[in-house]
Amino acid sequence: MTAILQRRYALLLRCYPADYRRSRGDEMLATLVESAAAGQRRPTWREATALVLGGLRARAGTELRRSPRELLLSAAKMTVLALLVYAAAQTVSHLLRESLGRTSGEFVGVDLYLVDFGPDVLVLSLYVLALLSVAADRYVRGALLALAAFLPDTFLFQPWSSGELSAGEFWHVPVAAPLALTLAVFRHTEVTGTIRWLLLVPAAVVLLPTEVSYHWGLQPWAGLTVVAAAVLWMVVDLRVSLAVAGLAVTNVLNAVGWNITAGSGTGAGRIAVDLAIAAMPAAVLLFAAKARNRQETRL
Amino acid sequence: MREPTYFILASLQEEPLHGYAIIKRADDLSSGRVRLATGTLYAALDRLAAEGHIHVTREEIVNGRARRYYGLTPQGGQALQAEAARMARAARLVTDRVIRATTAAVRCA
Numbered sequence: 001m002t003a004i005l006q007r008r009y010a011l012l013l014r015c016y017p018a019d020y021r022r023s024r025g026d027e028m029l030a031t032l033v034e035s036a037a038a039g040q041r042r043p044t045w046r047e048a049t050a051l052v053l054g055g056l057r058a059r060a061g062t063e064l065r066r067s068p069r070e071l072l073l074s075a076a077k078m079t080v081l082a083l084l085v086y087a088a089a090q091t092v093s094h095l096l097r098e099s100l101g102r103t104s105g106e107f108v109g110v111d112l113y114l115v116d117f118g119p120d121v122l123v124l125s126l127y128v129l130a131l132l133s134v135a136a137d138r139y140v141r142g143a144l145l146a147l148a149a150f151l152p153d154t155f156l157f158q159p160w161s162s163g164e165l166s167a168g169e170f171w172h173v174p175v176a177a178p179l180a181l182t183l184a185v186f187r188h189t190e191v192t193g194t195i196r197w198l199l200l201v202p203a204a205v206v207l208l209p210t211e212v213s214y215h216w217g218l219q220p221w222a223g224l225t226v227v228a229a230a231v232l233w234m235v236v237d238l239r240v241s242l243a244v245a246g247l248a249v250t251n252v253l254n255a256v257g258w259n260i261t262a263g264s265g266t267g268a269g270r271i272a273v274d275l276a277i278a279a280m281p282a283a284v285l286l287f288a289a290k291a292r293n294r295q296e297t298r299l
Numbered sequence: 300m301r302e303p304t305y306f307i308l309a310s311l312q313e314e315p316l317h318g319y320a321i322i323k324r325a326d327d328l329s330s331g332r333v334r335l336a337t338g339t340l341y342a343a344l345d346r347l348a349a350e351g352h353i354h355v356t357r358e359e360i361v362n363g364r365a366r367r368y369y370g371l372t373p374q375g376g377q378a379l380q381a382e383a384a385r386m387a388r389a390a391r392l393v394t395d396r397v398i399r400a401t402t403a404a405v406r407c408a
Binding site: 024026027028029030031032034035046047049050051052053054055057058 | 365367
């Protein structure tokens with residue numbers, strides 16, 4: 001009986017990183033088995049939840065307390081990375097729409113695209129390089145690469161005046177670049193897995209508001225799911241939730257831009273409602289993050 | 300200080316204890332209010348060790364498994380005392396008022 005329970009707890013302990021399991025796994029398993037009731041064959045929900053959450057937090061490196069400054073800088077780095085992922089995802093989305101539009105010829109709004117594959121591939125490469133640079137703590141290089149992708153992409157390839165879609169994706173790099181430079185000023189260093197950030201790009205094409213995800217009818221539900229997941233993820237890693245809040249804030253700025261350019265024909269009341277709706281995810285995330293941070297700063 | 304943290308430190312006041320013993324002692328000291336899950340306990344122990352409030356005093360092998368004993372450091376003891384004093388001051392705000400009210404009622408009678 002103990003062997004079965006032990007096996008099940010050992011399985012749950014796999015939520016923890018291998019290093020942690022090597023140093024603590026046996027000790028924790030012994031405590032889990034000692035705490036079990038006589039005849040118990042399955043882990044209790046309480047123990048299972050604590051192990052899963054503890055494992056995820058250990059993997060995220062959030063078990064140890066950070067100073068408010070460290071937390072802010074770390075969250076700022078994640079926000080820059082998230083914004084660059086989003087910028088890259090939007091370029092991938094352009095490419096997808098461009099290529100799909102060419103093969104089917106039925107894509108709505110093909111006329112919005114003034115660029116060919118070449119410039120988009122170049123822009124995407126620059127965003128990827130910017131992402132890799134920021135992940136490696138090369139913030140100045142990352143900011144310059146992001147700006148090198150953003151400026152021609154926005155003002156030459158897809159001018160701001162070209163329509164609502166351009167206006168709706170303007171602010172990610174203008175927010176990310178100064179934030180990256182701020183990190184350079186503070187000389188923030190932190191080990192960041194680059195591969196996982198690159199893998200997020202295709203996921204962002206589908207989950208975040210991009211032309212493709214709108215076209216596939218995934219929005220606003222996919223975006224709201226990301227916000228809901230970010231609220232829940234606060235229990236594991238507050239920094240990720242703050243990074244999603246950063247994305248949400250730039251979407252508010254984009255909504256303002258959209259209303260100034262494409263939406264200027266609608267009434268003030270409608271604009272106010274649009275902006276309030278756009279601001280809601282950011283507000284929810286920031287309020288929840290503040291509450292969670294207050295809880296986490298207690299010993 | 301969170302309640303589980305307070306009772307973990309309080310359970311180590313008399314002697315160093317291993318994980319399961321800490322869970323039992325915290326449960327006893329809090330009259331069953333603080334029932335620590337193992338995952339929660341070890342997360343708290345990691346945090347407290349990193350902050351210098353506890354340390355591993357000894358290790359032994361029981362049934363082929365490592366068993367670590369955790370003890371309070373002087374810094375951990377001070378943090379615990381400070382928290383207890385804070386709670387005592389907060390409690391006095393209420394209990395002193397009740398005592399004054401009772402005394403006044405007795406005098407009037």
